[in-house]
Amino acid sequence: MILELHEKLKNRETTARALAESYLSRIWEYDGELGAYLTILEEESLRAADFVDEKLARGEEIGLLAGIPGAIKDNMCLTGTRTTAGSKMLDGYVAPYDATAVRKLREAGAVILGKTNMDEFAMGSSTESSAYRPTKNPIDTSRVPGGSSGGSAVAVAADMAVFSLGSDTGGSIRQPASFCGVVGLKPTYGRVSRNGLIAMASSLDQIGTFTKTVEDSAIVFSEIYGYDPLDVTTAESDSKRFEDFLSSDIRGLRVGIPKEYLSDDLDPRVREVTEKAIDRFRSLGAEIIDISLPHAKYALPTYYIIMPSEVSSNLARFDGIRFGVPVDDHESRSAEFGTLLETYLDTRAYGFGAEVKRRIMLGTYALSAGYYDAYYKKAQAVRHLIRKDFAEAYKKVDVIFSPTAPEPAFRFGAKSDDPLKMYLSDIYTVTANLAGVPAISFPIGTVEEDGKALPIGGHLMAGWFDEETMLRAAYAFEQAGVSDPE
């Protein structure tokens, strides 16, 4: 899709302004209902589009992303723009600088249409925990779009952006991509700079992309990855264009199927779609190999110890002194005491929503004296075992395939009262974050429910820094179509 638009811009069949205007008009028409955006940057995006058109008018070369309308999850800083991370705590926060990934997009000439809705501080699997508004799944508006990058997924799914950026700590790009029927890429940990991304769990967070096609995800990813002195966890690497390595020939590719991920309690409809997808890979000449990730069953509890521990530390800065507007006029307490401690307690009581408080407290508990060894230290040890599982698996296979989520998009309220039920949405995705490997979700089929065809995502993981092989496999699958292999 991006290549096509790029050609049209180059051949002057359309202008960047016309493109931006057509996407903005879709946003004005549909986003009142869908709620994908928290901030719409009409003036700024038209100015960026005009800049590209002026370049073209002067006969200058433009890059692939120049003039292409995109959206940014609201936990990434964009200079001069409100950046809330979906929280009341940052309601008045206007970013004084660009996140590195955002700066790279702007330098590439991309037109940023707005900032997208998300679960508060990226904590959630449904975008229901946004402090501002729910985001609805465009395929069935009675259902959630997944989360936490629900707004970014819907912006692309409903053609309110050509691409968007999201962040993925335990599945927050891939699960909403699966629910909305788009392609969601979480690169290897260390590929994309986290500078300017509001931190959730620093050892797991990674910025990635939402697009309609695998080729587009390769194009956007090629623009944003690379070493950044402002994020010491980024890896040194050559600059390459990942779209150049895409090929529909995957004969001999070794696709691992972890038996732990296709257990008996998997939704039979999801299983059926997944098995058809495996057949599709086989018919494309890939070698299907059964593998085991013996510690996979420990991934979810491990994740739900490590992530909240990092959350409790990272979110300490939102205290009304360093970040967040202080609440110190709380009638019940501060009038009486008015101490610094009261400012902290009141600011955080008012500024954070229920899920954020829950995770901060879980992390505080896991890190507290007397429990540290049993929880945090144990979880770190299991994390190493999980990485070891992957290192072993990649001696036998090139990529690992499974469903992205155990079910299609669920209805609003279906899980919001039961945190544990919500956490189970991440069961297939968290391992990639714990191990740090790249992963992608792409549409592999649909299941019928109440007359709606709900998308199901397939999930591929590859070895560390081997996005190339993973994108190639997903691309070949996509080119072959999602119909039956016959």
Added chain:
Amino acid sequence: MLTVDEVKHIALLARIGLSDTEVETYRKDLSSVLDFFHELGDLVIAEGDADDGIPIKTNDYREDTVEDAGTSCREGIMNIVPVKKDGFVKVRSVF
């Protein structure tokens, strides 16, 4: 199940003010998630087993020098400060 006092203690450590109803809700919620963690308790990890042999990247340090972020960045930061006085950030006394 966590006790009311345990939840209040965690909330205080986490610097989150909780109402009495919230204490009850979190008592239930946190306990159910903590029970879920017990799955890890059954896993016995032998000495050295958790070493995955993957080298850990050491920290990069930069020179500890002052870098000028520029007027617009400085202004951008001062604009989001809730309380200012004479060009300084005003916060509650920590003493």
